[in-house]
Amino acid sequence: MCFSRVLQKVDALRYMILYIHGGAILDVDLVCKRSLEPLRRFDFVAPAAYPAGFSIGMLLSSPGNLFVRDLIDNLPRFKRRWLLLPYVTVMFSTGCHYASTIYTTQPNRTSLRILSGPPNHPNMHMLNGFVDTPLFRHLGTSSWHANDALFVRLVEGLGGRVLYCILSAVIVGGCVVLSRSIAARRRSVRFARSTLPSKVFEKVV
DSSP, X not given: OOOSSHHHHHHHHHHHHHHHHOEEEEOTTEEEOSOOGGGGGSSEEEEBBSSSSBOSSEEEEOTTOHHHHHHHHTTTTTOOOOTTOHHHHHHHHTSHHHHHHHHHTOSOOTTEEEEOOOTTOTTTTOBOSSEEOSSEEEOOOOTTOOHHHXXXXXXXXXXXXXXXXXHHHHHHXXXXXXXXXXXXXXXXXXXXXXXXXXXXXXXXX
Protein backbone atom coordinates (compact mmCIF):
# COMPACT_ATOMS: atom_id res chain seq x y z
CA MET A 1 0.00 0.00 0.00
CA CYS A 2 1.41 3.38 -1.00
CA PHE A 3 0.43 6.66 0.64
CA SER A 4 1.40 10.03 -0.76
CA ARG A 5 2.09 11.73 2.58
CA VAL A 6 4.67 10.86 5.21
CA LEU A 7 2.16 11.15 8.06
CA GLN A 8 -0.11 8.61 6.42
CA LYS A 9 2.80 6.19 6.24
CA VAL A 10 3.68 6.87 9.89
CA ASP A 11 0.10 6.25 11.01
CA ALA A 12 -0.11 2.99 9.06
CA LEU A 13 3.26 1.89 10.46
CA ARG A 14 2.21 2.55 14.06
CA TYR A 15 -0.85 0.33 13.61
CA MET A 16 1.29 -2.46 12.17
CA ILE A 17 3.89 -2.24 14.95
CA LEU A 18 1.18 -2.30 17.61
CA TYR A 19 -0.48 -5.32 16.05
CA ILE A 20 2.73 -7.33 15.86
CA HIS A 21 4.53 -6.27 19.03
CA GLY A 22 1.95 -4.55 21.22
CA GLY A 23 3.04 -1.90 23.72
CA ALA A 24 2.59 1.86 23.66
CA ILE A 25 3.36 4.43 20.97
CA LEU A 26 3.44 8.14 21.78
CA ASP A 27 3.88 11.19 19.56
CA VAL A 28 7.09 13.15 20.10
CA ASP A 29 5.14 16.15 21.45
CA LEU A 30 3.52 14.08 24.19
CA VAL A 31 5.23 13.91 27.60
CA CYS A 32 4.28 10.96 29.78
CA LYS A 33 3.91 12.05 33.42
CA ARG A 34 3.40 8.68 35.10
CA SER A 35 3.61 4.96 34.46
CA LEU A 36 1.15 3.46 32.00
CA GLU A 37 1.45 0.03 33.59
CA PRO A 38 -2.05 0.12 35.22
CA LEU A 39 -3.58 0.60 31.76
CA ARG A 40 -2.15 -2.66 30.46
CA ARG A 41 -5.11 -4.56 31.87
CA PHE A 42 -7.03 -3.26 28.85
CA ASP A 43 -6.50 -4.67 25.37
CA PHE A 44 -6.48 -1.19 23.85
CA VAL A 45 -6.20 2.32 25.30
CA ALA A 46 -6.25 5.77 23.71
CA PRO A 47 -7.06 9.26 25.03
CA ALA A 48 -10.22 11.02 23.94
CA ALA A 49 -9.93 13.77 21.33
CA TYR A 50 -11.80 17.01 20.70
CA PRO A 51 -14.59 17.26 19.66
CA ALA A 52 -15.20 13.51 19.36
CA GLY A 53 -13.46 10.18 18.92
CA PHE A 54 -9.97 9.51 20.21
CA SER A 55 -6.43 10.65 19.55
CA ILE A 56 -3.82 8.38 18.01
CA GLY A 57 -1.12 10.49 19.66
CA MET A 58 -0.96 7.75 22.30
CA LEU A 59 -1.95 4.19 21.58
CA LEU A 60 -1.53 1.24 23.91
CA SER A 61 -2.41 -2.23 22.71
CA SER A 62 -1.89 -5.90 23.34
CA PRO A 63 -0.20 -7.91 20.54
CA GLY A 64 -2.58 -9.29 17.93
CA ASN A 65 -5.42 -6.99 18.97
CA LEU A 66 -8.43 -7.48 16.68
CA PHE A 67 -9.34 -3.80 16.66
CA VAL A 68 -5.83 -2.82 15.61
CA ARG A 69 -6.04 -5.51 12.94
CA ASP A 70 -9.21 -3.84 11.66
CA LEU A 71 -7.34 -0.53 11.54
CA ILE A 72 -4.81 -2.16 9.23
CA ASP A 73 -7.30 -4.07 7.09
CA ASN A 74 -9.48 -1.02 6.42
CA LEU A 75 -6.68 1.28 5.29
CA PRO A 76 -7.24 0.54 1.56
CA ARG A 77 -10.96 1.33 1.84
CA PHE A 78 -10.35 4.77 3.33
CA LYS A 79 -7.45 5.73 1.11
CA ARG A 80 -8.81 8.95 -0.35
CA ARG A 81 -7.10 12.13 -1.43
CA TRP A 82 -8.88 15.39 -0.67
CA LEU A 83 -7.71 17.92 -3.25
CA LEU A 84 -5.77 20.82 -1.69
CA LEU A 85 -6.64 19.56 1.81
CA PRO A 86 -3.69 17.54 3.17
CA TYR A 87 -4.86 17.94 6.77
CA VAL A 88 -8.25 16.44 5.96
CA THR A 89 -6.64 13.76 3.79
CA VAL A 90 -4.50 12.51 6.68
CA MET A 91 -7.26 12.74 9.28
CA PHE A 92 -9.81 10.82 7.21
CA SER A 93 -7.52 8.21 5.65
CA THR A 94 -5.20 7.15 8.50
CA GLY A 95 -5.50 9.63 11.38
CA CYS A 96 -7.78 10.21 14.35
CA HIS A 97 -11.02 10.47 12.39
CA TYR A 98 -10.25 7.25 10.53
CA ALA A 99 -9.36 5.32 13.69
CA SER A 100 -12.42 6.66 15.53
CA THR A 101 -14.66 5.61 12.64
CA ILE A 102 -13.32 2.05 12.70
CA TYR A 103 -13.78 2.04 16.48
CA THR A 104 -17.52 2.66 16.09
CA THR A 105 -17.83 -0.46 13.93
CA GLN A 106 -16.48 -2.80 16.61
CA PRO A 107 -19.20 -5.17 17.85
CA ASN A 108 -17.60 -5.54 21.30
CA ARG A 109 -15.80 -2.56 22.81
CA THR A 110 -15.68 -3.69 26.44
CA SER A 111 -11.91 -4.28 26.33
CA LEU A 112 -11.22 -1.06 24.42
CA ARG A 113 -10.70 1.90 26.73
CA ILE A 114 -10.98 5.52 25.59
CA LEU A 115 -9.68 7.82 28.32
CA SER A 116 -12.01 10.75 28.87
CA GLY A 117 -12.82 11.49 32.51
CA PRO A 118 -15.46 11.32 35.26
CA PRO A 119 -18.94 12.84 34.72
CA ASN A 120 -17.97 16.03 36.55
CA HIS A 121 -14.81 16.41 34.43
CA PRO A 122 -15.38 14.58 31.12
CA ASN A 123 -12.41 16.24 29.40
CA MET A 124 -9.84 15.30 32.04
CA HIS A 125 -7.76 13.07 29.75
CA MET A 126 -8.68 14.69 26.45
CA LEU A 127 -5.81 15.75 24.19
CA ASN A 128 -6.43 19.01 22.37
CA GLY A 129 -3.71 21.58 21.81
CA PHE A 130 -1.60 22.62 24.80
CA VAL A 131 -3.08 20.59 27.66
CA ASP A 132 -1.83 19.09 30.90
CA THR A 133 -3.73 15.94 31.89
CA PRO A 134 -3.11 13.56 34.81
CA LEU A 135 -1.22 11.24 32.46
CA PHE A 136 0.28 13.47 29.79
CA ARG A 137 1.52 16.93 28.97
CA HIS A 138 0.70 17.73 25.37
CA LEU A 139 3.06 20.31 23.90
CA GLY A 140 0.64 20.82 21.03
CA THR A 141 3.25 21.30 18.32
CA SER A 142 1.23 19.59 15.57
CA SER A 143 4.00 20.38 13.12
CA TRP A 144 2.47 18.10 10.48
CA HIS A 145 -0.62 20.27 10.13
CA ALA A 146 -0.63 21.99 6.76
CA ASN A 147 -2.04 25.42 5.92
CA ASP A 148 -5.53 24.03 5.40
CA ALA A 149 -5.60 23.16 9.11
CA LEU A 150 -5.68 26.89 9.84
CA PHE A 151 -8.89 27.17 7.84
CA VAL A 152 -10.40 24.20 9.70
CA ARG A 153 -9.50 25.78 13.04
CA LEU A 154 -10.89 29.13 11.92
CA VAL A 155 -14.23 27.59 10.97
CA GLU A 156 -14.28 25.68 14.25
CA GLY A 157 -13.60 28.85 16.24
CA LEU A 158 -16.39 30.82 14.60
CA GLY A 159 -19.06 28.98 16.53
CA GLY A 160 -22.34 27.50 15.39
CA ARG A 161 -24.36 30.70 14.91
CA VAL A 162 -21.70 32.57 12.97
CA LEU A 163 -21.03 29.55 10.79
CA TYR A 164 -24.78 29.16 10.17
CA CYS A 165 -25.02 32.81 9.09
CA ILE A 166 -22.07 32.43 6.72
CA LEU A 167 -23.47 29.27 5.16
CA SER A 168 -26.90 30.89 4.83
CA ALA A 169 -25.38 33.92 3.11
CA VAL A 170 -23.45 31.69 0.72
CA ILE A 171 -26.57 29.67 -0.14
CA VAL A 172 -28.74 32.78 -0.63
CA GLY A 173 -26.03 34.45 -2.70
CA GLY A 174 -25.68 31.35 -4.84
CA CYS A 175 -29.44 31.23 -5.44
CA VAL A 176 -29.49 34.91 -6.44
CA VAL A 177 -26.62 34.47 -8.88
CA LEU A 178 -28.23 31.35 -10.33
CA SER A 179 -31.65 33.00 -10.76
CA ARG A 180 -30.11 36.05 -12.45
CA SER A 181 -28.11 33.81 -14.75
CA ILE A 182 -31.25 31.89 -15.74
CA ALA A 183 -33.20 35.14 -16.31
CA ALA A 184 -30.41 36.57 -18.47
CA ARG A 185 -30.30 33.36 -20.46
CA ARG A 186 -34.04 33.49 -21.11
CA ARG A 187 -33.86 37.15 -22.20
CA SER A 188 -31.08 36.37 -24.65
CA VAL A 189 -33.08 33.47 -26.10
CA ARG A 190 -36.19 35.67 -26.56
CA PHE A 191 -34.11 38.41 -28.17
CA ALA A 192 -32.51 35.94 -30.56
CA ARG A 193 -35.90 34.59 -31.60
CA SER A 194 -37.33 38.08 -32.20
CA THR A 195 -34.47 39.05 -34.50
CA LEU A 196 -34.55 35.92 -36.66
CA PRO A 197 -35.79 36.63 -40.22
CA SER A 198 -39.13 35.09 -41.13
CA LYS A 199 -38.92 32.16 -43.44
CA VAL A 200 -40.44 32.80 -46.81
CA PHE A 201 -41.83 29.77 -48.48
CA GLU A 202 -42.17 30.13 -52.20
CA LYS A 203 -44.54 27.96 -54.15
CA VAL A 204 -42.77 26.40 -57.02
CA VAL A 205 -45.04 26.15 -60.00
